[in-house]
Amino acid sequence: MTLYNITNQAMLHRLRGAVDSLTNSTLVRVASGRLVALANGRNRTVKSHRYVEYRFFGGGPDLPFTIWNTWRAIALPQEGDKLPPAPPIFGRAHYWALLEVPGALVAPLVPIFQEWLGVAPKWVHPNVLVRVALLDPILVGWGEDRSPIYQQASDQPVPPWWHGSNRMLEEEEITPPPLPTEGEGS
Secondary structure (H helix, E strand, C coil): CCEEEEHHHHHHHHHHHHHHHHCCCCCCEEEEEEEEEEEEECCCCHHHEEEEEEEEECCCCEEEEEEECCCCEEEEECCCCCCCCCCCEEEEEEEEEEEEEEEHHHHHHHHHHHHHHHCCCCCCCCCCEEEEEEEEEEEEEEEECCCEEECCCCCCCCCHHHHCCCCEEEEEEECCCCCCCCCCCC
8 A cells, every 4th residue: 555645735634624524423434344333413412312333244354444424534544454445425436545644633533433333543643644545536627717627426336335334245144142031040
C-alpha cells in the first residue's frame, strides 16, 4: 500500500469534513475484521432511541477499522490490510485516497469504534502519523462556473458492505443458547 503525505489542502479539508460528518452522524456503520455494527440514533439525547444491530461475516477477508455513513467513509488500515471495494455514492464513482496524517485529525473516531465494537485502533495517537484511507469522489474536471465535475458511476453496483451486509462473504449464522426453563439452575 503506497501512502502519500498530504500536500493538497483540499484533501485535508475533505478529511476534516469526513471526520466531522462521521462524529456527528446519527447513523453510522462501524467495522473491524468481520464484525459490523449498524448504529442508528447515535448522538440522540434519549438513549432509548439508540439502536445497534451487529452482523458477523465468516469466510472472507477481514475489513480494516472502517466507519461510514450515507456520504462519507474513512478506513484506518494497517500494513497488509485490504480495503473494501469503493462504492459509487449518489451516482458518483469513488476511490480510496491513501493518506498519512497526524493521529489528532482522526482521533475523534476512536471512541466510536470503542463504543460500538468494544475495540479501537490502538495505533492512533495524537502526535503520531497514521495511515488513513478516505473515500473520495473521482474528480474529472471543472465547470465554467468553477464547480467540480465528478466521474459518474456507470451502472457500477454498490458493494454489499456499504449497506452493512456483505453477500460476497458467507454470512455466518450464530444461534444463541436457549434460555433456561423455570426451575433449572436455581
